Amino acid sequence: MHHFEYRDDTLYCEDIAVPRIARAVGTPFYLYSHATLERHFKAFDSGFEGFPHLTCFAVKACSNISILRLFGHLGGGADIVSGGELFRCLKAGIDPARIIYSGVGKTRAEMREALLARILMFNVESAQELDRLQEVAAELGTRAPVAFRVNPDVDPKTHAYISTGLAKNKFGIPVDEALAEYERARDMDNIEILGVSCHIGSQLTQIDPFIEALRKLKRFVARLEERGIAIRYLDLGGGVGITYDDEQPPHPHDYAAAVRSELGDMDVTLILEPGRVITGNAGILVTEVQYTKVNAGGEEEKRFVIVDAAMNDLTRPSLYGAYHEIQPVVRRNDGGEEVVDIVGPICETGDFMARDRCLPRVAQGDLLAIMSSGAYGFSMASNYNSRPRAAEVMVCGDRYHVIRRREEYDDLIVGEINVECS
Ligand SMILES: Cc1ncc(COP(=O)(O)O)c(C=O)c1O
Ligand SMILES: N[C@@H](CCCC[NH3+])C(=O)O
Numbered sequence: 042m043h044h045f046e047y048r049d050d051t052l053y054c055e056d057i058a059v060p061r062i063a064r065a066v067g068t069p070f071y072l073y074s075h076a077t078l079e080r081h082f083k084a085f086d087s088g089f090e091g092f093p094h095l096t097c098f099a100v101k102a103c104s105n106i107s108i109l110r111l112f113g114h115l116g117g118g119a120d121i122v123s124g125g126e127l128f129r130c131l132k133a134g135i136d137p138a139r140i141i142y143s144g145v146g147k148t149r150a151e152m153r154e155a156l157l158a159r160i161l162m163f164n165v166e167s168a169q170e171l172d173r174l175q176e177v178a179a180e181l182g183t184r185a186p187v188a189f190r191v192n193p194d195v196d197p198k199t200h201a202y203i204s205t206g207l208a209k210n211k212f213g214i215p216v217d218e219a220l221a222e223y224e225r226a227r228d229m230d231n232i233e234i235l236g237v238s239c240h241i242g243s244q245l246t247q248i249d250p251f252i253e254a255l256r257k258l259k260r261f262v263a264r265l266e267e268r269g270i271a272i273r274y275l276d277l278g279g280g281v282g283i284t285y286d287d288e289q290p291p292h293p294h295d296y297a298a299a300v301r302s303e304l305g306d307m308d309v310t311l312i313l314e315p316g317r318v319i320t321g322n323a324g325i326l327v328t329e330v331q332y333t334k335v336n337a338g339g340e341e342e343k344r345f346v347i348v349d350a351a352m353n354d355l356t357r358p359s360l361y362g363a364y365h366e367i368q369p370v371v372r373r374n375d376g377g378e379e380v381v382d383i384v385g386p387i388c389e390t391g392d393f394m395a396r397d398r399c400l401p402r403v404a405q406g407d408l409l410a411i412m413s414s415g416a417y418g419f420s421m422a423s424n425y426n427s428r429p430r431a432a433e434v435m436v437c438g439d440r441y442h443v444i445r446r447r448e449e450y451d452d453l454i455v456g457e458i459n460v461e462c463s
Contacts, residue, residue, distance in 0.1 A: 050372040071326055
C-alpha cells in the first residue's frame, strides 16, 4: 500500500497533485510520500514487536537525511557501509548506539570515525579486516564491538548481481572458517564479540532462503556457545523484496512470523537491515517527455519516447534490466496505446527506463511517473554526461518540502581544479 493514486485522472502523492510540484521544482525529480515511508517502516518493525530487536534501515537504499531522520524518530537505527553514510546518519540525528557498520572494504579512517562515534557494532567480513580493526581500536585505546558476517552459502533466488549469500560471492566469511576467526577475536585485547550477522541478498521474493540461512546461523551460534563464546545480537540483514511488476514477495509480517518461529526462545536481540521494503514503493521519479520519434529504417519500426530522466538518475533498468512501472501523471483516455522504448538523453544505448513497453500515447510536455523508485534510485544517481542530479521532494499530507535541491552547473565542478600544465 502506498499513497500515490489517481484523483480525476491526475496522479496525487498524498493530498498534492504531482503536476503542481512539477511546475514548482521542474523535472526530473524524486518524490517521496512521508505517510508511506512511515507506514512501511512501522509495518516492518511491528512484525517483531515483543521480541528484542532493532530495525536498522539500510542507508544505501535511500540516504536523504530527512528520510533518515524520520526513521530515527520512529525508533530505527541504521545499517551503514561507508564513512559517508556514517556522516549522513549523524547529521540526521540517528543514535550512534543504533548504527551497525557492514561492508567488505572498511578503511582505517572509516574504522576510526566509527569507533569515535561509538557505533553499536562492526560487521567484520574478513580475517584481515579483524586484524586492522584490532590495530585501529588499540591506537584509540578502545575496544571495537564486532559481529562477523558469515556467508551461509544459501541461494537467495534473486538477480545474480544482488545475490550476496552464496559461497562464490565476495561477502562475509564462510561458516567453516568463521569459527577460527571468533576464537582469534576472543583473544584480542581491543575486540569485543557481540554478535553474528548475515545478509544473503536483495529483492528476495520467498521466505525459505531467509529461514535456511537462519537455521545455519543458529547451528553456528550453538557451536560458538560450546566454545564459551556468547552471542548477544543476531543480525539477519535485509533483503525482503517488493512488487515492481507481478512479483509476490512475502508481507513483512509473514517474514517476521517465520523468523520468530524459527528463533523460538533464542536469547538474542535481533537486528534487521531492511532497505527496499521500506522505501522502494514510497518514492517515484517524475520526468517530462521531451520528444517522441519513430525510427522506421530497420527491420521493424521503433517508437521512442525521450524523457528528461536518464540512467544517471535511475540506473536500475540499465544495470539489472529491472522493471519499473511507468504511468502518465495525467491520464488522457482518448489517445490509445502504443509500444515504445522510454529512453533518456544520455549517449548510451543502455540508457533506457523501459523497453517495448505498452504505454498510453504521450506527447511532448507530458509528465510520466516511474514507479517504485524510492530504493536504489537517487542513492545510485551520478553526474554522468555532466547532468546535474535531480531534486528530491517529500510530501507530508497537503504540504511538500524540497529535501534536496536540484544540482546546478556549479555543483558539477565542486572540487575540480582548473590547472593548466605548461
Ligand atoms: C549488508 C546489507 N544489509 C542490508 C541491505 C539492504 O537490502 P534490502 O534493500 O534488499 O533490504 C543490503 C543490500 O542488499 C546489504 O548489503
Ligand atoms: N542496488 C540494488 C540492490 C543492491 C543492494 C545492495 N547490497 C538494486 O537496485 O536493486
